Amino acid sequence: MNKNSDLTKVLQELKSIVGSNNFIDDVQDMGAYLSDWRNHFSGQSPLILKPTSSKMVSDILLVCNENSLSVVPQGGNTGLVGGSVPSNERDEVVISLEKMNNILDIDPVNYTMTVEAGCILSNIQDEALNVNRIFPLSLAAEGSCQIGGNLSTNAGGTGVLRYGNAKELVLGLEVVLADGSIINSLKRLRKDNTGYDLKQLFMGSEGTLGIITKAVVKLFPIPKK
Ligand SMILES: Cc1cc2nc3c(=O)[nH]c(=O)nc-3n(C[C@H](O)[C@H](O)[C@H](O)COP(=O)(O)OP(=O)(O)OC[C@H]3O[C@@H](n4cnc5c(N)ncnc54)[C@H](O)[C@@H]3O)c2cc1C
The missing domain is CATH 3.30.465.10 (Uridine Diphospho-n-acetylenolpyruvylglucosamine Reductase; domain 3)
Structure with a gap:
């Protein structure tokens, strides 16, 4: 994804898929999702999404795929090898599964x-x-x-x-x-x-x-x- 305006539009579409209670777009509130618990790995992201259903996950991935936007699935973020942490380029959306906990x-x-x-x-x-x-x-x-x-x-x-x-x-x-x-x-x-x-x-x-x-x-x- 090259143009900022395109990115803003895609992020808006992703927010509307999950609804207003299920995303974080303020960098001040993202801390826990951007580094591992030992602080060995850290990164940045434009958006943390917290889908509540498989359909939402599907809709998110469809939009990201069509717009070549990378994603990082995240569980409890206790992994020890940095796999759940986004890159430093601020070009990967974090998909946290924390609300699919039934x-x-x-x-x-x-x-x-x-x-x-x-x-x-x-x-x-x-x-x-x-x-x-x-x-x-x-x-x-x-x-x-x-x-x-x-x-x-x-x-x-x-x-x-x-x-x-x-x-x-x-x-x-x-x-x-x-x-x-x-x-x-x-x-x-x-x-x-x-x-x-x-x-x-x-x-x-x-x-x-x-x-x-x-x-x-x-x-x-x-x-x-
Ligand atoms: C104190 C401690 C003890 C540990 N002990 C062990 C141990 O005894 N044995 C062992 O094997 N491991 C151990 N681990 C590491 C272990 O792998 C993780 O704790 C746990 O399995 C990862 O789960 P998580 O939900 O935290 O995943 P995360 O850390 O959030 O993610 C781990 C990886 O899985 C991916 N991922 C997460 N959720 C999904 C999903 N729903 N779909 C697709 N991909 C997903 C992420 O992108 C990332 O690549 C330990 C870790 C800690 C902190």
Whole structure:
């Protein structure tokens, strides 16, 4: 994007997609979104967007794609390698998933939970315990990190040898691609031997292939000891 007037117009369009309560355009209020918690990485952005639905994420990416405007998905911003922080050029819009934080379904019989990507990891653990199950992903950032960030980084955590990395704890995903199209693969099926397992491409790819908006995660029995 070259011309300032064009950028202003596109930013206005993005603001109207999310509505007045769901963006930050004042640089004074952006601090928490522009650097990591250790202050090893920092950047600048013209706009922080906080969509509340997959449709909004789709509309945002469609507009950004059509106008060649770069985006940075951001979860809890606890990553340690700067992947969630925009560049210093002020040319990347931050898309924070923090308002997509609903637990959509919990099925203790099938040992699954369907969540929005912005759910804080410790909230998912708590909800599982409420139905006598565990969600075994656990790491020191669990009070701040989001499941979308955990899956995008394929996080390990303290239970990794017993339960596997984050990508092994997922049955289904919903992802929005750069052109705004939504891949809905929110399956709860355990014996799924159909075709390619596309969802695995998005886990560990740090938002480079799409924005994770929902997931079906696996629950487990509470260990007796
Ligand atoms: C104290 C501490 C302990 C930690 N311990 C561990 C550990 O034991 N094991 C381990 O593996 N990691 C650990 N980490 C790092 C870990 O990767 C992150 O804490 C967590 O998984 C990232 O989640 P987040 O929501 O904060 O993501 P962010 O930091 O916000 O983002 C991380 C990356 O994912 C992308 N992203 C975020 N959300 C989405 C989305 N919805 N869709 C697509 N892309 C997205 C971002 O663009 C960025 O590239 C630790 C971090 C801290 C601070």
